[in-house]
Amino acid sequence: SQTIHQWPATLVQPVGSPLSLECTVEGTSNPNLYWYRQAAGRGLQLLFYSVGIGQISSEVPQNLSASRPQDRQFILSSKKLLLSDSGFYLCAWSAGANSPLHFGNGTRLTVT
Amino acid sequence: GIQVEQSPPDLILQEGANSTLRCNFSDSVNNLQWFHQNPWGQLINLFYIPSGTKQNGRLSATTVATERYSLLYISSSQTTDSGVYFCAVLNEKLTFGTGTRLTIIP
Numbered sequence: 347s348q349t350i351h352q353w354p355a356t357l358v359q360p361v362g363s364p365l366s367l368e369c370t371v372e373g374t375s376n377p378n379l380y381w382y383r384q385a386a387g388r389g390l391q392l393l394f395y396s397v398g399i400g401q402i403s404s405e406v407p408q409n410l411s412a413s414r415p416q417d418r419q420f421i422l423s424s425k426k427l428l429l430s431d432s433g434f435y436l437c438a439w440s441a442g443a444n445s446p447l448h449f450g451n452g453t454r455l456t457v458t
Numbered sequence: 459g460i461q462v463e464q465s466p467p468d469l470i471l472q473e474g475a476n477s478t479l480r481c482n483f484s485d486s487v488n489n490l491q492w493f494h495q496n497p498w499g500q501l502i503n504l505f506y507i508p509s510g511t512k513q514n515g516r517l518s519a520t521t522v523a524t525e526r527y528s529l530l531y532i533s534s535s536q537t538t539d540s541g542v543y544f545c546a547v548l549n550e551k552l553t554f555g556t557g558t559r560l561t562i563i564p
Binding site: 384388390392434436443447448451452454 | 488500542548551559
């Protein structure tokens with residue numbers, strides 16, 4: 347069966363520091379991969395999605411970037427964190443555009 | 459873009475009660491999912507239901523795509539049902555509703 351792993355679970359980082367969140371999927375190949383952010387306990391905002399290695403689409407211009415170095419690996423990065431980057435970050439995968447979406451357990455990021 | 463509205467925004471019920479959560483969307487959709495976000499933030503798939511009715515234990519869902527709404531039914535509520543329930547619809551992209559926060563009181 348397919349599983350999705352996301353780490354770390356929680357992270358506290360100072361303003362101006364870099365960020366790297368990693369997400370991997372097991373048990374499937376060529377998944378669609380997604381990064382979402384959730385602020386204040388509601389409303390998921392799509393940040394990035396990828397339909398293949400090296401293919402990244404950005405939904406919202408901001409201080410973050412994403413990369414897909416391997417088929418089942420999706421990384422969310424920032425060179426310099428802002429206070430406004432605090433939030434709950436969720437990675438997700440689907441088998442295709444019309445397939446169910448499956449989420450990882452999320453990373454709670456606090457920028458201080 | 460497509461608008462997705464969920465109602466009610468908040469719901470407080472006694473354990474054992476039944477509830478109906480609604481998701482309205484403003485355009486035709488290719489699929490629809492219901493999720494439960496537990497108090498620890500985990501988003502759990504409940505149903506993938508672009509149309510028709512599905513049941514899974516105490517939960518069931520119905521989507522009437524022609525009328526652009528979906529309903530999630532929870533029967534005999536338990537405290538573990540507490541959390542936020544989201545619907546998400548796929549049109550040109552996946553759009554989430556704003557959620558219904560359900561609190562079950564023992």
